[in-house]
Amino acid sequence: MTFWTFIYIAGALQAVLLATTLWRQSANRSANRLLAVWVALSGVDLAVKALYWHLLSPEWFRAYRFVALFPFLYGSLFYLYVRALVNMRGFRPRDVIHLAGFLVMLVLNGYVLVASEARIAALSARWIAGERGIGAWFDGPLFLYSLSYVMAALRLMHGYRRRLREQRADADRLSLRWIDALAACQIAIWSLAIVQALVYLPLFNYGLLFGLVAAWVFVVGWFSLGQPPVQAAPPEPVAQSEREPNAANDAARYADVEARLAQLMSGEAPLYLEPALTIAQVAKRSGYPEYLVSAVINRRLGGSFCDYINRLRVEAARARLADPDESRTILDIAYACGFTSKSTFNAAFKRQVGDTPSSYRKQCADAAPVG
Known part of the structure; x- marks a missing residue:
């Protein structure tokens, strides 16, 4: 795990720098602040995994299981980010509903967070021995919940582009093509996670999976830092x-x-x-x-x-x-x-x-x- 630990640390450091920069950007401010939160959570996720996999210490297992719930936020944050770009709507109190998947799983996994040290040591030992999945009751809802948000974000983008093409001759230049790259990276990561959960393949393991997450942070940095100011979505045609x-x-x-x-x-x-x-x-x-x-x-x-x-x-x-x-x-x-x-x-x-x-x-x- 030494190689992957290095990759995760590099990704975590990149996430901290990128999140700080995105939070301070003036263009697309409300969207970029959502993206900054998303990237920062990914960085925390990678850092905790790097520390636990390097030390294999039961003391870090509690934090490891907590960040294992973060993927329930990634799909919904992507959707909120895209919505903020095309509709100029930042995060509002009622948008807490989009965090419901994470909150539900936090409750269902709360027993780990409050477990005794002996229980934590036993769970950590089982993980080190190779039992690294939480279970189908966790993986199935995770994949369906997160991918549904990715699809919803792409549908939002499709509607935005359609209305843009109906109103502007330079629509292709303004069509947020970097969103396609971010969505493609997520779909690749989720596809790998599904394969890993269904069948054991030597190369398709947790190391590679979160290595892709680290690579995704760099992809976000490449595309997001050069993004132009985005115009609000054109209104729907009048009935x-x-x-x-x-x-x-x-x-x-x-x-x-x-x-x-x-x-x-x-x-x-x-x-x-x-x-x-x-x-x-x-x-x-x-x-x-x-x-x-x-x-x-x-x-x-x-x-x-x-x-x-x-x-x-x-x-x-x-x-x-x-x-x-x-x-x-x-x-x-x-x-x-x-x-x-x-x-x-x-x-x-x-x-x-x-x-x-x-x-x-x-x-x-x-x-x-x-x-």
Whole structure:
């Protein structure tokens, strides 16, 4: 256990530094303070495990069993963190309900925390002898409870991204992709824990499991310290009953709205060239209500607002890339066509054209007549 003890100590020290930094960050303050608590608990978890596994002393077993309950907090803290990012809602007193799993298990495992020294020594000896699981009554609820919170957080993110794509042309740049990495790390850790609980495999042991937890702390640091300020989640579309009194006749205006959009997106200075374009800006320029513009884009032009704008931008970029007299770089062309990031442009171009921008430009250059 010497190797893993070193890894755990390194992870614990990193967690202390990271939690301190996150707590003091001004961007996304309420979310980052939840993340700081989450990271700090992980650091305490790793430190206690390192000390107990290194010393194998019964005196540390009580603390070891206490931090063994912390995983009941990790899934719910991830959910609260994501919710704070997309809804700008920090921790509130009623959110204690999300700590219920930990509190219930704290009560059920309270006998260990108040056990006599002889009882603690016996439990520690059984653990050292190889009986390292608490039991199926503990593992089953842990996996279901924690993974359900991870799934709930991802569902929250999915809704956020969907609404963002309906309202902003630069949605991909603002879609919190680091959340996917954090969720993937958690799912990998929980999957390993499930395998370890069901079947014994030499490599899939507790050492590796919490080694991944230590690695996760570094992943959190890598992604979270460079996170940009996050905008609040766009509101849900207005229900039909809450719209204008003549909403039932809106379909009759679809053709006029579509024609107006075509006018705005053509000519010498098409509107889609503006970076970070929002549907609110387009609606204002069109003279039609935002909900009506959104309905026309979704029902008659196909896809979300982000899809619609990026299709126009890709076609503009495609024409420039095919022009043999165009000397600008691919990235300059992407920016000139309204894209705000290289990755978003490359993904949109590949999805629409079926080829990368560089390969498409090369094919066009090779096919151009020599003269």
